[in-house]
Amino acid sequence: MEKNTYDAIVIGSGISGGMAAKELTEKGLKTIMLERGRNVEHVKDYVNANKNPWEFPHRGGKTQQMIEDYPVLSRDYTLNEQNLDFWVKEKESPYVEVKPFDWFRGYQVGGRSLMWGRQSYRLSDYDFEANAKDGIAVDWPIRYKDLAPWYSRVEKFAGISGNRDGLPQLPDGEFMPPMEMNCVEKDVAARIKKNYKDRHMVIGRTANITVGHNNRVACQYRNKCWLGCPFGAYFSTQSASLPAAVATGNLTLRPFSIVTKILYDKDTKRAKGVEVLDAETNQTYEYFAKIIFLNASALNSAWVLMNSATDVWPEGLGSSSGELGHNLMDHHFRAGASGEAEGYDDKYVYGRRANGIYIPRYRNLFGDKRDYIRGFGYQGGAGREGWGREIAEMNIGGEFKDALTEPGKWTMGLTGFGETLPYHDNRAYLDKTKKDKWGLPVLAIDATIRENEQKMRIDMMQDAKEMLEKAGLKNVNTYNGGYNLGGGIHEMGTARMGRDPKTSVLNQHNQVWDAPNVYVTDGAAMTSAACQNPSLTYMALTARAVDHAVGELKKQNI
């Protein structure tokens, strides 16, 4: 018992768990970080990061065996032989799709911080006030000013490159020098600015460092981030928060540790620790601490809560609100437009920028009013076509081959990332009839986008077409590639923050109302989704919550 006691326990080692461990250990707390999957050592375990394209037998394609082993992952580009080891083994960890739900998971130290898209944006008060103004769901218990200093803190640590654009719906942060737009993007940005008062195309703000930082080397423009970066140029648990936590001497990292429940003490009304199932030996262990940070990712954090304190609340810790597992959100995407840019045949690029452009939300802002609420942002970019292009007038032979060795037309594409609303009926719950490899109950997920999102998708296509055409592009085509909830890999909302324990799982400091020494600071905490990529917000919420937790500990409130 003695040796299994720490000051703090962190459940999960991804973007928010890693940040929790770093903040807790830097404040002097002896902390154990529990990770359900294997260890992945920085650089050493990025086994494919330095391979050339021709060293992959299928050149990155999907084999029939991979499709059989990864039926969910195979729905998207994410199934790729180049980083297969970073994705969950689906047969070991099944889930039930009551409605189609794409759940792309990374069960290893670092979680999905190893493969994330790295786009890093602040939310604004347009987002924090949205639920209250629209009269839906519940109000966020915080506003931008509560989170702003914590955004600054985590941005400075993580290293976010970006431009200060001065837009109220996308607050500026503590940025490293921005990456550059290419010549077509620059001209399109200028034409959008000329044609629209409230629409702006800016360079993406990305967690790739553009100058050396904390022993990490600046981005080398290989654009292979998803294989793990041997330069440590993008923010991940391994490149940034884990080494910082280890340096304090206060961290213990335990891989292969599936937290099956939080141990709840009815008398003190506090959590006292966690139960861990060793994924390799199937042995059960208990760990004890005064503070618990739950950062298992939105759906799995809800799963842990559902399995905890069931003797007090049959539906689990935090279920007294009736909201645990509900309000599941994501960002819907894969709708937009692309076209051809003429007049740039004498221009090309050097290097592979691990970033694109961003058009922040403008719909239902600044007096605009649509037949849906909220809005979307665009990500995209311009580039020249490669050898895969169709050359209609040529078939085969030397002339055909030589034509393909030169770059083709400049094209530019925009893809909307839209806000999904927090519907109570979009939910996940335990299906006790089905078990995973370790005999644990699995989640059933019953969630879908609805009318508001469907209407928004029409604008996501039409607006992109209109902007590209006004910017002078030719042959502009819209597309709607279809979307299942979850496909954005931004699961959120299953243990939302709020002002009232009757309608929310967490309070304004991310404490579980029913167990104030349990903090949930991953996507589960989100009260609304906004349309910005959410990871930076999880990091900021985490740093803020750790500060609160340590203060409460000192005051002996928890």
Added chain:
Amino acid sequence: MNRRDALGRVALIMGGTIIGADYFLTGCSSPSQEKEEKTAKKSPPAAKELKPVLNQEQVAYLNEVGDTILPTTSSPGAKAADVGGFMAVMVRDCYKPADQQIFLKGLTQLEEASKSKNGKGFLESDTAQRTALLTALDAEQKNYAKTKTKEDPNHYFRMIKELTLLGYFTSEVGSTKALRYSPVPGKYDGCVPYKKGDKAWATT
């Protein structure tokens, strides 16, 4: 890879037509196939030992076909990248059984087409005859593609051509000799001068 990259790349590769983030039009993945996978999923069998679909003779034959599609010019041709060997791996590992059959049968069809057009087998034909034959077959598959629905079988020559292009331009020879390859660019410049004849970058 993040989604923006994936979508951006597909947009670039397909010249603005988004057809899903796969490298291939045939084989390796298609929506109807995924549906089959989902419904056919029962108890998962262990990893299978895959038998080769193409023999060495067929690999050599496909290298000749590939070398006619992408012959030696100022850079080496497709045979130098062993696209035949690449096709054997892809057809074995990535193609569904139905597509494997189309591909195999396609080799016979190609040979028959050669005999009827040129009066001799493909390997016996000279360069001009080979080129004329494959030009006609490519026109045939392009024509077929115009009315092909998702459910219609794929055209064998489209498979061969796709795999030749993919195998060649992602090979070491193709990446470094036909295209320009920079494993560690070190910087990004979004606007550099380009003049006709300069090679494209091998990866974008």
